[in-house]
Amino acid sequence: MTVPPRDPGEILRALRSRVAALEAHRPAPDAESVLAFGVPGLDRALGGGLALGALHEIVPAAPRDLGAAAATVLALAVHALGRVHRFARREVLWIQPELAGREAGRLYGPGVAALGLSPARLIELRLASERDGAFAMEEALQCRALAVVVGEFSDDRVLDLVALRRLSLAAGAGGGLGLLLRHRAAALASPAATRLAIAAAPGLPDGLGGLGQPAILLSVLRNRRGPTGRWLLVWDHHEHVFREPALREAPVPLPVAEAPVDRPHSPDDAAARTRRDRRRAG
Amino acid sequence: MVEHDPAADAALLEAVAEACDRFTPLVALDPPDGLLLDITGCAHLFGGEAALAADLHGRLAAGGLVARIAVADTPGCAAAVARHGADHIVVVPPGAQDAALAPRPLAALRLPRAMVVSLAEVGLKRIADVLNIPRATLAARFDGLLEKLDAARGLADAPISPRRPMPACVAERRFAEPVLLERDVLGTLLRLAGRLARLLETRGDGARILEAALFRTDGRVVRIAVGTGAPLTDPERMARLFADRLAVGDPWDPGFGFDLVRLSALATERCDPVQGGLDASDGTAELTHLVDRLSTRFGARRVTRQVLHDAHVPEFAAAALPAQVLRVAGGRPGAFTAPSTRRERVSEPAAFTDPPDTLVPCRPLRLLERPEPVEAMAEVPDGPPVRFRWRRVLHAVAAAEGPERIALAWWRDADGTALTRDYFRVECRDGFRAWLFREGLFGRETPRPRWFLHGLFG
Incomplete structure (x- = not known):
């Protein structure tokens, strides 16, 4: 029997996963293929977390939520760098066309550092036209030295189905996390693995009258591996983890009239959520 | 009749000099109408000095230019013979400068006109006349004459100042039949990159700036330069950079084709070979290459x-x-x-680091290019806003932290327009978080402070 030649990195990864399987305290081999949020319900719905080597779309729920969406993207990048073992020494590339930068502001180094990413690990690409963005993002996704590639697009016209498909394939080839930050949600179908809508939510009060930790409402709009739904999350920029905030007594932070779950994952899940909703409402 | 246009002449001379780059990398201008080519070590590539001169003469004639060419040991001698001789092509044998110079007039040494006149007044008209006069006499009477004479005779060094810096390493390829297609040029560049990489390896260097010069048959030269972030030795990556540059550059005009392609490393840097690891996960080189490619394609400042x-x-x-x-x-x-x-x-x-008095990041993730004015309402003149209107949307503030007072550089501000800013981190009812500031201290700096939105939090 002839064994096809494989690249040394692949052999090493296979060996590592075998060793990891032998050692109980190591993370499951799955941890190198998905990025778990660390929020059980969300991770279960996503089939373990955001798939690595895939493209994910992140859209603001409303134009004013763009800042929250950008912060979530950056938080995901920080989370990926810290959590995925093979990303430990890799970097983050953020592609932003100039028009998008003028509209929504440029990344600000101290703010990036405050959210947990050292500016030394962030490369920014400012493009004159959105058309170059898809090309640059595809090239970057194929590069195995980048952990996370963020492409920001304010104009949807350049992202047709073919371009998105190419980006998905490139992400699969490179193994990194491809995040597409679209300023406007497109109605069209997309080959991306998930589409997450981000809305800013009132922060958790710190009890002293100041601003609490910023919260976001994450809605899974499209999910190839499971149900959709919405979750209230907090990015802890000191610990670099996502948390589900403890439920507050009053006031009710979420719109409660709307049923949040489109496709229940499992009956007990749905039951739990109904219970929770009832608690919120009551 | 056409009026004399010195600028056009200079431009033509530059263009001819560019075309002469094919013979040697060291081409110097000798204005107003001359070029100096240092062909040391290059002549054998063209079949000898006479053949090189004939080739050059033929190419210039094809371009409609009449030229006088002299090959000599020193630039001074060659210039004198070319300008003051009867033949179009003269090759002065090595060491025979004196014989070649002797019959030329003294003006051939490019002396100041006044000196030529005063030399003529004492009966010295040809170079032969001054060769036999004691040097001390000449040095005392005619300042600068000996230096020019010695340089032309080869007794003193006479460096030329080439138009372009001498590249560290060069690989080139000539074509009997000109190439036209971009694909062929890129293939040639890849092979040249392989040769250049071996040259660089023997020096222990890597390339930081690479330049491809494509010589058109009609004398035009297309130059493409790419830079790298770290010393580069991989030929395929070198060729890839050129492919990226050609993909976005202006559409090139190959004319009747290129008959010479030259790849040179203009700047090099020491680069010790690195042992490749078993685990190929360390992608520093790969990342550097990606940055190089993106910089080549979109510009380094992007x-x-x-x-x-x-x-x-x-x-x-x-x-x-x-x-x-x-x-x-x-x-x-x-x-x-x-x-x-x-x-x-x-x-x-x-x-x-965040100040310890807050739970939120104290600097916004996004900063607007310039602060945007907002209409804000505050309960007290120096308090946080209660509501504000930004980009025609009204936001009601639920919580605010601040002020963080930041004074601008007043010592650089001559006309007193730099007002103190009071920054507030605010959160609105819907969760929108922004970084606002009030410009000017109420009462002390301005009676009506204005509000601006400067950044957006996550």
Whole structure:
């Protein structure tokens, strides 16, 4: 029997996963293929977390939520760098066309550092036209030295189905996390693995009258591996983890009239959520 | 009749000099109407000095130019023979400068006109006349004559100043049949890159600036230069950079084709070979190459990293520098080196820590290019806003932290327009978080402070 030649990195990864399987305290081999949020319900719905080597779309729920969406993207990048073992020494590339930068502001180094990413690990690409963005993002996704590639697009016209498909394939080839930050949600179908809508939510009060930790409402709009739904999350920029905030007594932070779950994952899940909703409402 | 146009003449001379680059990398202008080519070590490539001169003469004639060409040991001698001789092509044998110079007039040495006149007054008209006069006499009477004479005779060094710096390494290929297609040129560049890489390897260097010169048959030269962020030795990556540049550059006009392609490393840097690891996960070289490619394609100033500065004014706290110029030292994130000097200058970015009195990041993730004015309403003149209107949307403030008072650099501000800013982090009812400031201290600096939105939090 002839064994096809494989690249040394692949052999090493296979060996590592075998060793990891032998050692109980190591993370499951799955941890190198998905990025778990660390929020059980969300991770279960996503089939373990955001798939690595895939493209994910992140859209603001409303134009004013763009800042929250950008912060979530950056938080995901920080989370990926810290959590995925093979990303430990890799970097983050953020592609932003100039028009998008003028509209929504440029990344600000101290703010990036405050959210947990050292500016030394962030490369920014400012493009004159959105058309170059898809090309640059595809090239970057194929590069195995980048952990996370963020492409920001304010104009949807350049992202047709073919371009998105190419980006998905490139992400699969490179193994990194491809995040597409679209300023406007497109109605069209997309080959991306998930589409997450981000809305800013009132922060958790710190009890002293100041601003609490910023919260976001994450809605899974499209999910190839499971149900959709919405979750209230907090990015802890000191610990670099996502948390589900403890439920507050009053006031009710979420719109409660709307049923949040489109496709229940499992009956007990749905039951739990109904219970929770009832608690919120009551 | 056409009026004399010195600028057009100079441009033509430059163009001819560019075309002469095919013979030697060292081409110097000898204005107003001459060129000096240092063909030391190059002549054998063209079948000898006479053949080179004939080739050059033929090419210039094909372009409609009449030229006089002289080959000699020294630039002074060659210039004198070319300008003051009967033949179109003269090859002065090695060491025969005196014989070649002797019958020429003294003006051939490019002396000042006044000196030529005064030499003629004492009966010295040809170079032969001064060769036999004692040097001390000449030195006493005619300042500068001996230097010119010695340089032309080869007794003193006479360097030329070439138009372009001498490349460190060169690989080139000539074609009997000109190539026209971009694909063929790129294939040629890949083969040349292989040769260049071997040359660089023997020197222990890697390329930092590469230039491809494509010589058109009609004398035009297309030059494409690419830069790298780290010494590059991989031929395929070199060729890839050129492919990227050609993909976005102006559409090129090959004319009747290129008959010479030259790849030169204009700047090199020491590059010790690195042992490839078993685990191919360390992608520093791959990342450098990606940055190089993106910089080549879109321009180096568009691919940036942010460097934090210890500055109070928010706009100056971070600067975007080209990622190609900055290098992360030893793979250690957080430490940059500036490769402008060989000595690695490591500067740690200023650590930015949140003040302990807040739970939120104290600086916004996004900063607007310039603060945008908002209509804000505050309960007290120096308090936080209660509601504000930004981009025609009204936001009701639920919580605010501040003020953080930041004074601009008043010592640089001659006309007194730099007002103190009071920054507030605000959160609106719907969760929108922004960084607002009030410009001017109420009552002390301005009677009506204005509000601006400067950044957006997550």
